[in-house]
Amino acid sequence: MATQKRANQADIAERLGVSVSTVSRALANEIGISDAVRRDVQRMARTLGYKSKHNMAVVTGDKRAVALVPLGSATSGLSGFYFGIVEGMREQAAAAGMALDLRLVNESAVTLELIRKQVAQANAGGLLLAGIDGWDELAAWSTEAEVPVVLVNGSDPMMRISSVSPANYYGAYMATQRLLDAGHRKILHFTHSYRPTIRQRQRGFEQAIAKTAGAVGTVVHTGERHTKELLADLLAGKHDVTAAFIWNDIAAVEMLEGIYGVESPLPPNFSIIGFDDLPLASIATPRLSTTRVDREAIGRGAVRLLAEHMDGEMAVQQLEIGVSMVAGETVFPG
CATH class of the missing domain: 1.10.260.40 (lambda repressor-like DNA-binding domains)
Known part of the structure; x- marks a missing residue:
């Protein structure tokens, strides 16, 4: 041979x-x-x-990378989510011998010019963008400047930039299926449509509903009703549902007291399930049933993927990190 x-x-x-x-x-x-x-x-x-x-x-700068982490998310209820991702990044960067410069930025003000300045200041050969989705100018700059970019908890539907995110579609499918398995057939999904990653959760919900005979799904977007408004609607009986799948734990926890309070008009078996398994889900009363995202694994996967690109890998990759169900105390037989 x-x-x-x-x-x-x-x-x-x-x-x-x-x-x-x-x-x-x-x-x-x-x-x-x-x-x-x-x-x-x-x-x-x-x-x-x-x-x-x-x-x-x-x-x-070839073994140096800069990670831009959204300031608003890092200092809000999502801080636990991004803290886990950052810890995973740090762990993997240390193992790979990569110098990682972590910087907080205002995600609403992230522009290509800001990114250029941050990369130049850090003398970085690679870029991690947390909670930020890809756009045309970013993809073009990455190619032209030969600075590989990985989106962390983000995505680029046009597949020009690599990304690492939770398995949003399948996680949402599993969460909805759990409510269906409990006997619920009228289920509401509260979500928003601003990011491609979250839209995958709506797709997973709709697919699980479509595969179950007699199941009816209702979708309410944050652009239509805020969390408190939706809770008021549920308590007033405006939605004929017995369960709700909420797009993240923050919104779900905000609704718990109203749903399970002593004066709630909802049936005691009304069920609610969240997504992310943020720290607040574990201290809520009752303990929120939810979908656990391995945030540290997202961070580790992002650094590994960036290192591959910095070593010459050219293929765009979309890495999904598997999720798991957290039993909690808010799913009851329908």
């Missing part, structure tokens, strides 16, 4: 359209070679499996 030819410096030079001398100097980290050329050569060497006698760790 023919053996596969080993890659050599001439192969790298041919792929990149540069001289063999340039390849040799870039691999040796010699002065006089631009950072962009050095990155190209070393990434191509890794891609082709070229074995160099030199240490191919890029001496500038």
Whole structure:
């Protein structure tokens, strides 16, 4: 059987359209070679499996990454969610020998110019964006500047930027199925449509309802009713439902007292299930039944994926982290 030819410096030079001398100097980290050329050569060497006698760790920003974490989420009820992700990032970065610069940013003010400045200030060769979805200019800049980007708890439906997120569709399907298995056939889903990740939860809910004979699903968006307004509607009997799947734990916990209070007009077996398993879900009374997201695994997966891209992997990847059900105390037989 023919053996596969080993890659050599001439192969790298041919792929990149540069001289063999340039390849040799870039691999040796010699002065006089631009950072962009050095990155190209070393990434191509890794891609082709070229074995160099030199240490191919890029001496500038190639082993440095910056992670932009949303300030609003980090200081609000979602702080537990992003704290877990950040801890996972830190753990994996330390294991991979990556210098990770974590920075809080106002997610409503994230622009391409802000991203450029943050990457330049950190001298970073890669970027993690937490809670932010991809857009055209970001994808174009990432390609042009050769700075790999990974969206953390975000997505790019056009598949130009890699991402790591919970299994939103299947998690929502499981949450809805749990209510169906308990005997409920009239179920409300409270959600919002601002982000592609959350829209996947609505899809999972609708699919579970569609597969169950006699089941009827009602969808209410945050743009139509706020949490307190929806709770008032439920207590007033405006929705003919016996259970509710709420898009996150924060909104679900806000409704618990009204649903299970002594003066609630709802039947005692009215059931509610959330999503995320935030710390507040475990201290709520009663303990919220919910869907657990492994936030640390999201952080670890994002850093691993970014490291692959920084090492030359070009394929866009959409990594989903599995979820699990938390029994809690708010799902009753229908």
